[in-house]
Amino acid sequence: MTHLFSSKKSHHLIGSSDIRIIGPRAAGKTVFIAALARYPNAKIDSPVIAVNPHDDDDSRQLIVMAQDILEQGSAFAPTPLKDIDLLPKYTLSIELKPKFAIAKNSKIEVTCREYSGEIIKDLRGGSSGINVSDYLDDCANNSLGLLLLIDATSHQQEAEYAQAFEKLEIEINERLVAANKPLENYRIAVVFSKTEQGEAWVFRHDIQKFINLRFFKIHRILQKWSQKWGCPINYFFCSAFGTRGKPARPNFKRQSRDQGGTYGVIANPAVWRPFGLVAPIYWLYTGKDDRRLREIEE
């Protein structure tokens, strides 16, 4: 009877565990991972039981930085252009409650890497001095999941991102075909960060409408991508800083804003509670869209 009465063991889901995060400068890539790794002030009824970063140097550094910088109301530095082998890898294990009370908890383990936002410029034909080819090799060879992180308030630069993603598709396609890897196994999650910002917040229940109105070009490019590869693409809202108070207002102190988006820091770190971070990771990992993870608390 050991099985029945022992404490709930979690059931390790099998999936694609390597994820690459690509997005423009200051879209919130580092903060996305840091907030995920910290998973602060989680609600008890949240479907996510815990997010545990592995005890390796990279993850530990990220956690210390999240505590020392984000939780002090300061901003992370932009991720530097490092050689690909110096680029940190963060491994997180995420434990989720089952959909049915009787089932076991499920657990996923993902390794993610984020590339500095300068890569977008390089993809559009510029040169930032990084070896983009190395980055793309890493992306194509080691991952089956791509997380495109876009500032939800950056629709004015949409055309440039679309152009970069178009190139990204060609580059990865080339590499996958050369390595004889099936394209349809790839998954692409498009995640809009900073959804707590009013202009995105109002669309929180209708991501389709949001995309059609604000990010139509990206949507079209990605649709083409998806058709060409036969791979699934999914869209998500997230906010690494979340909201505070009732009625909900952004837990955000704005530093500046421009065409590329809105930039700021956490306003009240004591009530820092991100949302929507696990949903894209879970989808990239399992291919299943868990509605519970998409829920946004108001």
Next chain:
Amino acid sequence: MMSNDENLIPIYEFSRGFDNPHFSEKYKRWVSGGYLQEVASESHPVPEEIQDRVKRGEFRINDSYPPDNKNQEIALIARDFDNYSVLAVATGVYDDKGMRPLVAYRYFWLKKTSRIDGIVTLLKWWLGQDKPCFDFTNALSANQESSRKIDYSAEIYTLDESIKKFNKNSQKFSNFIDQITDYPYIFAFQIKEVTLHLIALHLHKQYEIPLAWAWNVKWLEKSASTTLTLIHCVDEKTCNFISRDVKSYQKPIDSLRNNKSVKSDDSTQINQEQPNKSKSVSTSEVSYTNNTGVTDIESTIQKIARCIYIFNLCRKSTSKNSSIESKQMRFYLYFTFGIVSSLLGWFTSQMLLLGTGESITKGPLGTFPWLAKFPELLMLPIIAAFLGVAMVVTEIFVSNPTRYKANRRVLPRYLQRALITGTIAGLIAALLTMFISRQGVDAIYVRVAAWSLIGLLTGLGEGWSWRSRSIEASTKKANQRVIKSALYGLAAGIIAAIAIETIFPETGDLAAYKEPMGFVILGLSIGGLLSFATSPTYQVALRAGQGFEAVDPDFAREITLLPRINNPSLEFVSNDDEEIIEEGFSIQMPSQYKKSITIGSDSDADIFLPHIDPTTAILLIDEHNIKLKCVVSNAVQIQSRRIFRNRKGITLRHNQIITFFHSDDDSKFYRFVFYDRFLDPLA
């Protein structure tokens, strides 16, 4: 002039590249528009060796921890390698996206000879030039303006000079040097950059460790901190951060050097004290290991044996004191039929899926890819159908064990129903299994759900089959019986599923037998429990015989003196309205009755028999048995045995004749036959 030239050395420089630096109107300062190359705005081609080290991050400060911008702080990282000396001057700048901090570097380097102390030469020159550091404007103009301000030839300082200077002050440094036992050595107390260099140089000369140090830094990247020897931090917080980073990389500075008693000093404490601030990661995952081989088999056998023992105990406890052998017979019949049918079902489905003989991998149905992928779709309906049929056949057989011809006549009709119910149950169970297992639910719950469904519907099928033939069909009891067998079936499914999941290991030698054994247990428990469900004990009755000769009420002298039943819980099987007991009538005993049923001539007696003692005997209805307790000695006879007064009571058995003698006349009596109506349904 000549001597002057000999004493001078050219200094070169490069900077970290920034994309589109521009003046921010909002913040009234220059900001970066993104990173560019690590090596940019070079005044002279930068040697590969230097470029490599820069790209490998040996000079890199964590960009989130730049030198304080408000106080114009500067951090220095100096390295001597190959024939070069490099001094990196780091300052804090901002990014255009919300004033994110980052580090700007201006690197100065020179090509040295063996006699030159390159770093001191660079340092003295840099201090003499009023500490030039990174500036967006001069990076833009590619050193055109700055070249005018800065003199790129430096006065040479030799190693000898440096060593002399160190020796002169060695007394001052000795305390500090004694503390340095491992490198990289990290500390946070005030020190001048030149002093730091002299100590580093001394260590370099004495212990042949690299000459590389950082001064006034916050958090260095690991690529830098682990390759330096002396690191001077701005504050203790970052000192701890770096200490933790380099902890596993630290090497003793000299293995031969005796560890002198370390004086308690701030700096040593910093080095030793490495509080673990990082979020603790729970690694308390208990891995589930399975013993394989012999122990595996042994433990499984033990578990099975224990289960059978428990099952037997249950059976014994329920059939304890049971006088009816048929009950045990029924139990074994159901039991065997259950096992045989589920095994047959499993076997059939395997034959259909995998085939027999040579084509063992492909049966007639194994070619369907979706079946091969999901064999439960075939297996569960077949097994459920077999089980259903077996239970109904058993039920029919047990109902009329002596009338096999009649049984054969009615059988096909019920078989058809059982087949259909079973198949449907199996199909639903299979689909349920398919659905649930996709949700990532644990196997045990999937099995419990599927099997309980099979059990439920098998029980229901059996119950219905009985109900449609029973003479009690319309009574409340019949419905109860149907519900009961359905519930028992459900319980059987759950028990079997849990049993198989608990006693069988996931892996090991026995894992392959898990499935057939599982179905054996399913059949066993369904059979076993259904035999209890259909247990006929409530159907016992007393049939009035001799002594109850019909009396025309009109001729009765006193109606009150006729034998009658006085208790609404008691009734006749055939006629509900009657009260008077006549020959041939059967008094149905209630299945549950807390109080005792009294038999006697007392007017309040439940079964009123005139002429016998006021309370002659008491009938006690136990859960499964009826006991007769004699109150008056010698007044009752069971079969041919006169019963004396007894307290415990005698359990009545099928077909026993119970005789109540008149109290005044031993030759006159009332006779009942006690019978289990189930064995004689048409009685």
